[in-house]
Amino acid sequence: MTNQKRGKRSFQPQCPPVINAWASIAGKKESEGPLKGYFDATTKDNVLGEKSWEKAEIRLQQLTLETLLKKAHKTENDVDVIFSGDLLNQCVGSSFAVRNTDLGALGLYGACSTMAESLLLGTMAVSGGFAQQVVAMTSSHFAASERQYRFPLDYGGQRTPTSQWTATGSGAAYLSSSGSGPVIESATIGTICDLGITDANNMGAAMAPAAVDTISRHMKDLKRTPQDYDLIVTGDLGAIGKSIVKEQLEALGFCVEHRYEDCGVLLFDEQQKDVHAGGSGCGCSAIVLCGYLLNRMMKGELKRLLFCGTGALLSPTTIQQGESIPGICHAVSIEMREG
């Protein structure tokens, strides 16, 4: 079976998993941006009737999973395994969301690259014949994230122009070995790149080298060019990281003009208050993919999409200890095939 492997870190499954359904639930601010109308549901506030932001994030994942199963015409009992992760310490958003269910649960930590990581591992599970029905899911929550990584909101700290806005939202995809929908036809596993950025308010710049590394590695391993894709989308570098990636890919000879976007840039309008460089958080690329992008594929507007989840692997402790910020990027190629 080793012929599924392409190069050192890419693979192309012989039986690609089908994305049968997808679901996204977006926060209030996220549903007021340019992608409004693409999400399955939006929250009226960021508390969702719960007593804490962390519990609200858990609820968000539960609601997203319910919506996904409904859209896939499945029940929890049909699912073999869920691959999920989030930004909360010890990934409690993901594990509490599925406690006391019958789902096999494999917990991931890839910071904001988690949606791509969960799709990539879900592909291995389904295509390798280890599971038949898999859910890939992530979430993030602005207020829970701010107080954990930076300051409690009540502190009223001023945000720098390079900072990004952690999206409140959750996205999930249903993968199986059969059925209809787009397929995951190849994937590239990222390495951890750290070029020495130490500014925790400029994560786009910290993650950009990993995105460039993974995208160029993907093209090399699969013997492709950016022209083989209708869209290459990173998630979520924001405006600053996006411009670095574009410049560096072009310096390497990969012309991505008109076919490169970033989930953090797509999610918000520059005019939205305090958004600054754009969206971030596991939930950002998850809702952009499971709301906007997959729906565009279904409409026939995109035939092949390279979805590149990008994560900044910092912790508040490493920042306080003067460490720089490592970044990672995993890529999955999603394709609509003729019926």
Add this chain to the structure above:
Amino acid sequence: MTNQKRGKRSFQPQCPPVINAWASIAGKKESEGPLKGYFDATTKDNVLGEKSWEKAEIRLQQLTLETLLKKAHKTENDVDVIFSGDLLNQCVGSSFAVRNTDLGALGLYGACSTMAESLLLGTMAVSGGFAQQVVAMTSSHFAASERQYRFPLDYGGQRTPTSQWTATGSGAAYLSSSGSGPVIESATIGTICDLGITDANNMGAAMAPAAVDTISRHMKDLKRTPQDYDLIVTGDLGAIGKSIVKEQLEALGFCVEHRYEDCGVLLFDEQQKDVHAGGSGCGCSAIVLCGYLLNRMMKGELKRLLFCGTGALLSPTTIQQGESIPGICHAVSIEMREG
């Protein structure tokens, strides 16, 4: 290829990955216990010449990876992917350990079940033909863990009799599609069980139901009994969790007498100061497996081992918010095959 799947959450790979090599580095206290002499190296102190405990844990993983590659007669360039995780917030022990290397890095969070989770996913990667050479690695560090989850050591808090001692140590295994060594012949993915335990100092009891669920599910899915194993080992429930698991398995009709152990109980001697219920932490089951157990297999003392990593999926925030503690257990069956 779907015939690799057994039941809902178990699988039995057609081409089982071979564990070509393993390595373990243990802290000072861990190397003074009953398993001394089984580790590849021990640390003189818990700082390893670094400026913080977190940096010491990163160094521990780096040294373990170096030792593993030396024992496998490989270099970093030979490895396609590393599956790793740890207990530090945002799993920085694992990601910082391999930054700026050429290793594909897939980050996991399974609390103390991570060693089993990394072996399980490594099995999918190798047996599915998605990667050829894979490293599975975890670590934990007593002092870094205490200050993150409970109190800074300087506070001098008294430890309860049910509490466990987070092991300082790191273990790693080298999986590939060929070569010699024990093989991972089957695996069972765990579900998240929460029976309402809220005492963060009694994690063994919180994790026990997940261990019982996974072990009984494994037997059912593979149509086996405990007698098909020379040893079933949970890691790391400690003395209290171990007695619960034994009792409950026997109530379910699985007689595990003389063939059930727990990594947390194996690692320390009851007489060792402050150890109380036994060892815990991702590093505990990792060094017991990659030090003691795999070496016993090589000597012919064990032919088939069911290694069941157990994790308590709490966070300090969920405990403060009054939540109970969900537990998880993933199992991999490791076998020495003839010739």
